[in-house]
Amino acid sequence: xxxxxxxxxxxxxxxxxxxxxxxxxxxxxxxxxxxxxxxxxxxxxxxxxxxxxxxxxxxxxxxxxxxxxxxxxxxxxxxxxxxxxxxxxxxxxxxxxxxxxxxxxxxxxxxxxxxxxxxxxxxxxxxxxxxxxxxxxxxxxxxxxxxxxxxxxxxxxxxxxxxxxxxxxxxxxxxxxxxxxxxxxxxxxxxxxxxxxxxxxxxxxxxxxxxxxxxxxxxxxxxxxxxxxxxxxxxxxxxxxxxxxxxxxxxxxxxxxxxxxxxxxxxxxxxxxxxxxxxxxxxxxxxxxxxxxxxxxxxxxxxxxxxxxxxxxxxxxxxxxxxxxxxxxxxxxxxxxxxxxxxxxxxxxxxxxxxxxxxxxxxxxxxxxxxxxxxxxxxxxxxxxxxxxxxxxxxxxxxxxxxxxxxxxxxxxxxxxxxxxxxxxxxxxxxxxxxxxxxxxxxxxxxxxxxxx
Amino acid sequence: xxxxxxxxxxxxxxxxxxxxxxxxxxxxxxxxxxxxxxxxxxxxxxxxxxxxxxxxxxxxxxxxxxxxxxxxxxxxxxxxxxxxxxxxxxxxxxxxxxxxxxxxxxxxxxxxxxxxxxxxxxxxxxxxxxxxxxxx
Numbered sequence: 236x237x238x239x240x241x242x243x244x245x246x247x248x249x250x251x252x253x254x255x256x257x258x259x260x261x262x263x264x265x266x267x268x269x270x271x272x273x274x275x276x277x278x279x280x281x282x283x284x285x286x287x288x289x290x291x292x293x294x295x296x297x298x299x300x301x302x303x304x305x306x307x308x309x310x311x312x313x314x315x316x317x318x319x320x321x322x323x324x325x326x327x328x329x330x331x332x333x334x335x336x337x338x339x340x341x342x343x344x345x346x347x348x349x350x351x352x353x354x355x356x357x358x359x360x361x362x363x364x365x366x367x368x369x370x371x372x373x374x375x376x377x378x379x380x381x382x383x384x385x386x387x388x389x390x391x392x393x394x395x396x397x398x399x400x401x402x403x404x405x406x407x408x409x410x411x412x413x414x415x416x417x418x419x420x421x422x423x424x425x426x427x428x429x430x431x432x433x434x435x436x437x438x439x440x441x442x443x444x445x446x447x448x449x450x451x452x453x454x455x456x457x458x459x460x461x462x463x464x465x466x467x468x469x470x471x472x473x474x475x476x477x478x479x480x481x482x483x484x485x486x487x488x489x490x491x492x493x494x495x496x497x498x499x500x501x502x503x504x505x506x507x508x509x510x511x512x513x514x515x516x517x518x519x520x521x522x523x524x525x526x527x528x529x530x531x532x533x534x535x536x537x538x539x540x541x542x543x544x545x546x547x548x549x550x551x552x553x554x555x556x557x558x559x560x561x562x563x564x565x566x567x568x569x570x571x572x573x574x575x576x577x578x579x580x581x582x583x584x585x586x587x588x589x590x591x592x593x594x595x596x597x598x599x600x601x602x603x604x605x606x607x608x609x610x611x612x613x614x615x616x617x618x619x620x621x622x623x624x625x626x627x628x629x630x631x632x633x634x635x636x637x638x639x640x641x642x643x644x645x646x647x648x649x650x651x652x653x654x655x656x657x658x659x660x661x662x663x664x665x666x667x668x669x670x671x672x673x674x675x676x677x678x679x680x681x682x683x684x685x686x687x688x
Numbered sequence: 689x690x691x692x693x694x695x696x697x698x699x700x701x702x703x704x705x706x707x708x709x710x711x712x713x714x715x716x717x718x719x720x721x722x723x724x725x726x727x728x729x730x731x732x733x734x735x736x737x738x739x740x741x742x743x744x745x746x747x748x749x750x751x752x753x754x755x756x757x758x759x760x761x762x763x764x765x766x767x768x769x770x771x772x773x774x775x776x777x778x779x780x781x782x783x784x785x786x787x788x789x790x791x792x793x794x795x796x797x798x799x800x801x802x803x804x805x806x807x808x809x810x811x812x813x814x815x816x817x818x819x820x821x822x823x824x
Contacts, residue, residue: 263759266752306822307728310707310760 243268244344245554246331248321248490249351250279252540253521253547255303257349260551260559262311268555271314271343273321273333278375280307284540286378287400290385291407297375297382324348324494326514347516347554350491350504351547354484354522354538363457371480372404381479385411389476392416393466395454397424399570401481405446406572408477416447416475418454418468428568430583432598433617433631440575486523486536501525503536508560510550518554520546529563529650530582530628531590537564567646569639578642581629581649584619593622597655597682601675603637605667612636616675618645618655620683625654630676641676655683692819696723698789702806703815706747706763709789710809717766717802720793721753721784724819729755732781737762737794742770744797746805751794753784766805768797 245261247254250272258272272279280303288294308315318336325332330342356371358364370380385408392408394401397419405415417424423434424441438448452469457478459465465474486503497513499505503525510518510526521543525534542564552559569578587594597618604611612635619629630645632638648658659680665672689698701709707725711718726732734754744750749761750770774793777784784792799805810818 259758263754266759304728304822306707306724307758310725310728311758312761 243346245270245347246343246345247272247349247351249353250274250315252543254351255280256544256547257351257520257551258313259311260548261555264552264555264557273316273319275320276374277318279315279317281375286372287403287407289378290382291410297378321490324490326494349550349554350519351521352487352490352523354486356480357482357485358480359482361454361457366457366459366463367461368463369478369480372400384477389413391475392477392479393473393475394479394481396481398427398481398483402572404479409445416473418452419450420453422451424448428579429631430585433633436633437575437577441572444573484538488523499525499534501534501536509553510546510561518550520550526561527563529565535564537566539568565646565649567642569642574635576634576638578632578638580642580646582619583629587619595620595622595683595686597679599675599679599682601671603635605671608667614675616679618679618683620655625656627653627655627658655680659684690816692816695819697815697819699812702809702811704765704809708765710765717797717799718793719765719795719797721788723788726785726788729753729758729760731756732784735777735781737773738770740770740773744768765809766799767801768799770795771798772796
């Protein structure tokens with residue numbers, strides 16, 4: 236006889252990429268569960284990755300970034316509470332305490348919990364950082380503030396940090412007619428994504444488009460009265476109308492830490508293969524967690540939308556009584572800056588070397604169509620291969636077009652343990668208006684093989 | 689037929705706030721999901737529907753639709769007894785995405801209390817306003 240049981244209560248903290256995915260997956264596993272999502276933000280289920288493109292004007296409005304409208308939550312019977320801040324998790328009683336917009340506190344019981352609290356824009360301890368007017372780009376309101384400043388007539392901007400968000404925002408502001416200076420502490424742009432040799436190509440392209448890039452310059456101070464009017468960087472004073480901090484993001488772990496959930500070596504929430512934390516029935520996913528690299532098996536806090544949704548799906552499936560495993564992180568990422576695309580998958584040469592992995596690399600410059608065909612664009616493929624096993628462990632591609640699907644192809648190869656010899660024999664397609672006779676990925680593989688001889 | 693923010697709304701139907709439409713055909717009522725609903729669910733892969741003879745009640749679930757990403761209850765727009773179920777949507781659920789208003793109908797019902805229950809539904813003009821609010 237079937238036992239009469241109460242509906243499973245699932246609470247998801249956070250309602251963006253990882254949170255909404257987790258709630259949807261939980262609903263698919265359990266049709267009767269009471270599923271509640273809570274977010275501090277006014278808007279749930281929007282695409283953070285799209286923010287720079289609203290600022291740049293390619294997307295008409297921030298509202299267009301809403302991927303999951305309220306109707307979606309209604310259709311899946313997901314109880315969404317926006318502007319609601321979870322203040323505590325009691326892991327013994329299995330409750331969360333939340334405060335809503337009106338200041339009312341309530342305590343909710345859960346059978347399983349998913350923490351998808353995301354990350355926050357990090358601000359290093361720089362003198363003057365309490366001054367007003369230092370913006371970042373993390374949520375919709377940040378985006379609206381930046382766009383407002385542009386519409387109020389800002390003519391120049393300083394962007395602190397040459398990571399993906401910093402550069403995408405810089406490009407957007409140049410497209411809006413601003414003079415943009417990017418300040419980066421490290422000697423290269425996109426330091427977490429590309430090797431210096433590949434980053435150089437992107438940097439040259441950005442300079443040609445008018446972006447002023449200052450590398451190896453640390454932001455030392457924010458200058459001005461109450462409102463910031465300039466920064467000191469590398470001993471140089473840089474004035475601007477708009478200041479954007481893009482120093483990077485850090486996992487939001489306070490709630491987890493306060494409730495006794497373990498944090499790992501990357502300072503993000505530790506998870507196992509089912510995206511469960513070290514407290515039973517509490518799962519975590521997205522920018523706030525770490526999970527193993529497919530290649531090194533060491534924990535990584537990838538902070539990519541793609542990883543967030545994959546982890547969210549696994550966490551939600553398990554929270555809903557199902558069984559799912561997260562297969563690890565390769566960290567594939569692409570971007571487009573003006574008309575140059577840049578992509579990465581797996582390890583860069585620099586990260587491999589830092590991990591004491593002996594590698595051989597090969598880099599090939601080619602064209603995106605037959606060389607004689609009109610409008611063929613340059614493309615460069617760099618492969619990173621582990622010397623001992625001859626397995627491909629990473630790739631970076633910079634080109635005028637057709638970067639993304641090459642990155643994806645190499646990502647599939649890495650996940651299947653493909654060797655560089657296998658890639659050199661790949662049976663690729665060809666037609667003059669679409670690609671070169673010899674696929675540059677294959678040529679790069681041949682180059683690595685020659686070096687391995 | 690009008691389009692509200694890319695969502696199609698045919699004239700002559702009544703709509704519920706649970707994303708269903710009905711079409712009155714003599715003494716029968718045909719029921720299905722709106723274009724807005726199918727676009728939220730995306731590629732529908734499974735339609736779980738009750739058999740003929742089953743009674744449905746207004747505002748209560750009578751089946752589910754499952755897509756790659758989502759699963760959603762079908763909530764009856766009116767009460768009545770199911771006379772016919774669209775077998776085609778069960779074997780080819782993609783027609784719910786392709787043609788939710790004609791080929792993708794779900795059930796044909798003999799209504800129990802149609803005149804009274806119509807007051808709980810939106811006519812074409814009200815549905816346009818409602819969809820505009822959804823899309824904003």
